Structure formats: C-alpha cells, structure tokens
Amino acid sequence: MKLTILGCYAATPRTITNPTSQVLEIKNRMFLIDCGEGTQVQLRKNKIKFSKINQVFISHLHGDHFFGLIGLISTFSLLGRTTDLHIYGPKGIKEIILLQLRLSNSWTNYDLYFHELESEVSETIFEDDKVVVTTIPLKHRVYTNGFLFQEKLGERKLNMDAILNHEIESCYYQKIKNGKDISLEDGRIISNTRLTFDPIQPKSYAFCSDTVYHEAILSIIENVDVLYHESTFLESEDALALKTLHSTAKQAARIALKANVKQLILGHYSTRYDSITVFQEEAKTIFPEVLLADDGKTFEL
C-alpha cells in the first residue's frame, strides 16, 4: 500500500502548497481521494499515470477538496480516455459536473458513473475481490465523509514442507489455500492449519478530512494501520477549530489513540503557521506514532 500526497493544505492553492488530494495505491488499484484545484498538475508532477485512476472519492463539496475534478474529467477526455470513471461523492456532485460539461458542449468519450452519497451512517461504497471501501461519516460544515480502505484477507499460504510430507497432489493446492482440510486416501483428515500459514494480514487506511473532533468515528476506524486525520489548527486555536468544525493536532492524536491505530498522518494544515513540525510535536504529546503529510511526499505502508 502506497500513499502519495498531492496536496494537504487547507483553504486556497498557493504557489508552494496545494489543496487536498492524494492517491492511494492498494493491491494495484489507484484510488484518487479528493481533488482540489491543481490536482491534475500534481498528478503529472508526481508521475502518476492518469489512465490508472478509475475511482475518485470526494469527501465533501468545499472547493479545496473538489474544484480540480471538472478539469481532471475534461483532461481525461482530451487525452482520449475510454475506460469508465467512477466518482463517489456527496449528492450534488453529478449536477455540478454535468452542468459544466453541458454548457461547454464537451461530453466525455468514456463513461462517467456517479455514486452520490447521502447516508448519515457508514456504508460500503466500493468492493471488488481485493479491496473494500466504506464511508466514515464526519462532522463538518457541509455533508462530509471520510473513507476507509481495507484490503481483503488473502489466501492462506501453503506450508510446502507439510504438504510434501503428506504427499498431497498439486491439484488440491487451491482448496488448501482456501482453508479446506484434506482427506488422505487412508482416511485420515489433515487439518488445514497443519498445511498452511496465516495469510498476510490485510492493511487498512482511513482518510478523515474535514471534521471536528468526532468520537463517533472511533468504531469505524478502530485498529486501522494508518489514519490520515485532518489537523487544521493547533490546540492554541481550539475555539476556532470548534467554530469552523475542524480539528487540532492534539484532537487528531486523541482520535488515533482511542481508535488504537498503528500510525497517524496529519494534514490539512492552516497556512497561518510558519512550520508544520509544530503539528507533529503537539500530536506526539498524546500519541507516539505521528507522521506529517506534505505535498509530494509518499508513504509506503
């Protein structure tokens, strides 16, 4: 699992910082999460192939999280894309995109599928044989979801020593990987646990931005490997965080601690602070494993 931060600063794009967008590569799928203005240029800068993106997840309809989407959709079209594109985002996103395509008389030459979200409770919005994506309802000034990306549990790994020892033929291997016990010709039954090792533990990533401190998300993100949680402000601005329904670095750390996650990545920094290391310092007083997102940074999870 690899996370590339295209942008992680709050509010407006500037010459040196970009609004929210990130690419999660998981089991050879490339998920684009949020799409602030300038995302298509950030994708180019980070050498991410446009054609590998088939799903886009939009957390909410504030500009710094979606103003780059119509441009990306148009560019896909200009580049001759023919593969379907799926957009997951709040109700209204379809109207915004289709209105602009209609008025510019520029329909896409690929199929565009909108999966509009309006549920107030967590729901599974994407699932294939390797990955499941569920929403994390957040609390912000407009309807907002975080997204939980979970690898599915893979096949069990063959214990070849044991298998050869019992002279089991290779035509049974898939059955064994699937967790079945094996009956030998002499009638003995060999339990699957003696023939296999546990599969690699599936990884999980939770993206939570934008939101006020919101303990209702704990049960959804419990034990995830990596939590990206917004920290627009420091604790010194906690009143402002509450008023604007954003979080402080300390609050993000408290969520990470209570949800028992392995690692916390901070982002969505207000540009009022000169340095972002202060966010890490503040969060570490609560939770030890804190990383800082920054534009162009990648995390191998």
Add this chain to the structure above:
Amino acid sequence: MKLTILGCYAATPRTITNPTSQVLEIKNRMFLIDCGEGTQVQLRKNKIKFSKINQVFISHLHGDHFFGLIGLISTFSLLGRTTDLHIYGPKGIKEIILLQLRLSNSWTNYDLYFHELESEVSETIFEDDKVVVTTIPLKHRVYTNGFLFQEKLGERKLNMDAILNHEIESCYYQKIKNGKDISLEDGRIISNTRLTFDPIQPKSYAFCSDTVYHEAILSIIENVDVLYHESTFLESEDALALKTLHSTAKQAARIALKANVKQLILGHYSTRYDSITVFQEEAKTIFPEVLLADDGKTFEL
C-alpha cells in the same frame, strides 16, 4: 497599458504551462481576461494583487478558459474581500458559479454581479470615465466573445506658453482642457486649438480567443494598437484548425494585416509543438510585427 500573460497554452494545464488567463492593466484598472485552472496561483506568482481585480471577462465556457473562476471567487471570499466583483461571460456562467457556492454552503461576503452575454453582435458591456469594453463575437464550437478594451480620449493638454501669453487665469484651465474656446475681456475669442495640444492618443487592445479564421471581426478590431489572436496551430494543421474552429499562426497574421493593427501577439498554442518560435516565424511571413505570448511574460503597450 500593461498586459501580463498568466497562461497562454491550449487545452490542459501542465507542470510547465498554463491555460488561458491574462491581466490587462489600463488606466489603473486591472481587468482579468479568462480564468483557466490555476489562475489564482499564477496571479500570486506574478505578484498581482487580488484586491485590484474588480472585473473578470470570460470568453467562453471551455474549461481551459474558466475552470479557475470558481476557485478565484472562493479565495477572494476566504481573504475577506468586500468589494463588488463583476463577471462578464456567456449565459450559463452564473448557474455554474451559484450552484457550486450553494452546494458548498459558501456564499461570498462581497457582492457578485453576473453580466451574462448572449448577443451575436458586438455590444458595449463595460464603460466608465476612462475605459470602454465591447465584445468581439467570435466563431468557435461554443458561444464565444473576444473583448476590445479602449481607452477613452483624454483631456486636451494645455499649451502653457500660449495661455500665459494671453494672461488667461487658471480658473479657466479645466474648461480649456475640455476643448472650449476662451473669450478674452477685450472681446477677442481665442480658439481652443491655439491654447492646447492634442491629448495622448488612446490605446486599444483586442483579445480574440478562441476562434476560427473569421473576417467578420475585422471591422471591430480595425486599427487597434495590439491584437492578441489565438494561433492554436501552424498552417500545416490547417484542416485540424478548421475542424476544431481554431486558427493557425498564418491566419492570425492575416487578420492582423487586414485589420491594420499595430502589433499582433500570438497565443493559445497547442502543446504538440516543441517550440513556440515557429508560430512567430510563420506569422511573420504575412505580418511583420508579431510578438509571442508566454506564461509570466508582460507587455508594456
């Protein structure tokens, strides 16, 4: 008059080039012309004060000419703008902007005025005491206007030698600047032309993008000081230019020649060409005074 090119490349924003946007400074007014994605960052890079922009002119609703507008409007709001903003653009632009503001629950704290255009003939859309702006109906795949910016003729310049010679009192100076003759106490009438020099010749700038070769614009842009005319392609791609309703460098030069303009600036280059100097070379075979727009370049007119 000063023209700053924020972006002048066709189609999609890339790491090194930007879609169409430019700022025309004329008589201390700052007019923003078109607003492709990334315009707000280009304004910052070129150190143009956001607060000085009060009028935005959008030629047409193709993404590379307006996808940056909603972001700019939002950023103005986040920066605490209170001054009115006037948007001049094709019918539909109001719906696009208001829909996005409504869905993001982010109304501006300044007044936003939309002047929607749908006339097929040239019309005056802005006028104050110093400047007039009229549309230049163009021919493209969607409804498109160019814009003609004209300084108004200023006051006549006082000929101080003649004025002192006739012992004319200073309370008459404004009357003289306005072109009036003066009656002396002895009854003689001094003609204004003996007391003044002609005012500085007002400058004019015509922006024409995007359009196919279209002679109908000649009467509107005749004798302008500077014509910016799109040249998406070279003559070698003239069939493609006709098909997509764009122009070649040679066609832009032919328009400049026939309209008897003083200078031609080329722009809106397709990114298929390795260098933009070929556009200048081709245009110069028809018309001598050819300049090349490029992102970040300024022209003092």
